[in-house]
Amino acid sequence: xxxxxxxxxxNMNKKALxxxxxxxxxxxxxxxxxxxxxxxxxxxxxxxxxSDYPTMRNILLFGAVAVxxxxxxxxxxxxxxxxxxxxxxxxxxxxxxxxxxxNLKISLGEESQELEWNNxxxxxxSKNMVAVYTSxxxxxxxxxxxxxxxxxxxxxxxxxxxxxxxxxxxxxLKQYL
Numbered sequence: 001x002x003x004x005x006x007x008x009x010x011n012m013n014k015k016a017l018x019x020x021x022x023x024x025x026x027x028x029x030x031x032x033x034x035x036x037x038x039x040x041x042x043x044x045x046x047x048x049x050x051s052d053y054p055t056m057r058n059i060l061l062f063g064a065v066a067v068x069x070x071x072x073x074x075x076x077x078x079x080x081x082x083x084x085x086x087x088x089x090x091x092x093x094x095x096x097x098x099x100x101x102x103n104l105k106i107s108l109g110e111e112s113q114e115l116e117w118n119n120x121x122x123x124x125x126s127k128n129m130v131a132v133y134t135s136x137x138x139x140x141x142x143x144x145x146x147x148x149x150x151x152x153x154x155x156x157x158x159x160x161x162x163x164x165x166x167x168x169x170x171x172x173l174k175q176y177l
Contacts, residue, residue, distance in 0.1 A: 005098050006098070006154060007099075008142075010097070012091040014085055015128045016144070017081045018077075018082070019126055022074065023126065038065065038066050038073075041069060042066040097140075097142065099157045117162050117165060120132060121133045123159065123162065124173075130142045130154075130158070158173070
């Protein structure tokens with residue numbers, strides 16, 4: 001494995017941030033229960049409509065549960081990501097990540113922070129983003145389209161540099177072990 005540092009500069013985009021927000025919510029217990037509750041409401045709505053004696057109260061109740069859980073909740077999360085992208089100052093400027101054998105250096109404008117590899121709790125990769133978690137509630141999100149042709153090199157380095165500390169890896173990153 002190479003020991004030279006690798007530097008990337010990325011700009012946050014809507015696809016990556018939206019995917020991060022949705023995955024963060026729907027991979028937790030509350031998000032999964034929201035899906036089941038919405039599907040249950042939809043099933044009871046259909047069952048009530050097809051019954052011999054449908055009641056307006058049940059149609060409204062189950063319809064409201066289904067709409068809230070399956071339409072309004074994800075739409076709210078998407079709007080939250082869009083608002084975060086437009087209002088958060090850290091998303092307005094490019095962020096530079098320098099992957100070094102000793103640590104990860106993160107720079108935004110004049111500010112920089114060095115993150116030791118053993119402080120990385122989890123690495124999650126998907127189609128549009130890579131999330132570097134430092135705790136269950138805090139992550140640095142890197143849009144994958146910003147990585148370009150260096151994507152596999154960068155992902156490999158993340159996995160190799162953190163391997164001895166055993167962070168949780170998404171299934172797509174396990175190929176780099």
